[in-house]
Amino acid sequence: MTEPARLSVADIRERIARLPRLDIALKNTPLEEAKNLSKLLGGPRIFVKRDDLTGVALGGNKLRNLEFRMAHAMKDAPDTVIVGLDLQSNSARQTVGACNKLGLKTILVLEGKRPNMVQGNLLVDYLLGADVHFADDRDHQRRLLDSLAADVRKAGGRPHILNDNPMFDVASAVAYLETTIEIVDQLAALGLKPNCFYMSSSGKGQAGMVLAQKLLDVPFVMHGVTATDEFHIPSRTAAIANETSKAIDLGIEIAESDIVNFDGFVGKAYGVPSDAGNEAVRIFARTEGIVLDPIYTGKAAAGLIAHIREGRFAKDDVVVFVHTGGTPAIFTWNSLWA
Ligand SMILES: Cc1ncc(COP(=O)(O)O)c(C=O)c1O
Structure with missing residues (x-):
């Protein structure tokens, strides 16, 4: 060093x-x-x-880093944040909460299947009003991120894929x-x-x-x-x-x-x-x-x-x-x- x-x-x-x-x-x-x-x-x-x-x-912990990540995202004036994470991700929950505070819609693409009993972070994601999608694996998740962003654009919206945020x-x-x-x-x-x-x-x-x-x-x-x-x-x-x-x-x-x-x-x-x-x-x-x-x-x-x-x-x-x-x-x- x-x-x-x-x-x-x-x-x-x-x-x-x-x-x-x-x-x-x-x-x-x-x-x-x-x-x-x-x-x-x-x-x-x-x-x-x-x-x-x-x-x-x-x-x-994620709310602290979202202060910088979301400031970077806001340069493109998005109206919808799309993020791909794990099924029971703490980061997903905190991202939806932060986006709500900023007046943005959130689309979550979570890796895994919707469980019969919705609990933990996933339950809070729904409570916070996220539009939740499920992906079979990382490749499927990536394809969904891109196709959901295209759908938002087609509908006249401005998506930001948070996974691509540098x-x-x-x-x-x-x-x-x-x-x-x-x-x-x-x-x-x-x-x-x-x-x-x-x-x-x-x-x-x-x-x-x-x-x-x-x-x-x-x-x-x-x-x-x-x-x-x-x-x-x-x-x-x-x-x-x-x-x-x-x-x-x-x-x-x-x-x-x-x-x-x-x-x-x-x-x-x-x-x-x-x-x-x-x-x-x-x-x-x-x-x-x-x-x-x-x-x-x-x-x-x-x-x-x-x-x-x-x-x-x-x-x-x-x-x-x-x-x-x-x-x-x-x-x-x-x-x-x-
Ligand atoms: C509760 C909790 N602690 C620690 C970590 C790890 O944090 P980092 O990714 O900054 O190493 C995470 C990440 O998901 C987390 O949810």
Whole structure:
């Protein structure tokens, strides 16, 4: 890695402010100390960044990146946003919520079949008024995105296919660079500095936190825990971080070896709950009243809990767990809890 250019927080904020942006998410989300959780685990001080409380359509991490992605999309003055995602996608739910706030129609093309029992994110998609279509696989999804866009055009509308939005990855990284600054400020107000972060990561938000790690004058470790084996997260995270560094002129380079990501908590597969993840969901709920989800945040919390049990932290270490949302999945997986 090249020597980091020492940008001040004001410099970083100024770089971020160069990007077009809309106000969609509730930001400055609370940072809550989880004292009961820490006591139960005999662990370090644990602070939970409540990015499940970003406001729109039950909240989550995607609302922060949608501020940049939708600002980019709005240059073409669309009236309809079309997006292809997974059947139970948190991103889909938050996109429909954001589009409602912006007065845009949303067409979702979700990969999978309409289940007999509509639950979780899909239920909220319908409640929010999305026009929902189902695709058999990625190729079918792509064809549907294009044909639905053509239909909108034929009817005199202006479609924007969000999958083709070039801000997809950079927007998430910028959002979580900013979130890390928020967290560091919140801890500084308590006279504390973070030692370590944990976050569920497919590489985008983590890229922003790794940029923050290199830029800010606070030494901490960033631990991503992946919920998927679809990607090689370290190379993907470094690539997104470098694309972001170029896009907003941060003047630093991130190497794959700078990325710490744990892939041992995926369980059977992406989208399938794991025993350790489910235990973590129960522990957070029963100690702190914080509801995680069994697909992303529960698995990340399983990583945190396993590492505390291994004795990796000292009592006065400050560990931040970023709650990235995803809670509607508890209803999809109702038989796990009752
Ligand atoms: C709840 C939740 N946490 C974490 C992630 C991963 O975020 P990223 O894509 O920024 O790595 C997602 C992505 O879908 C998510 O829905």
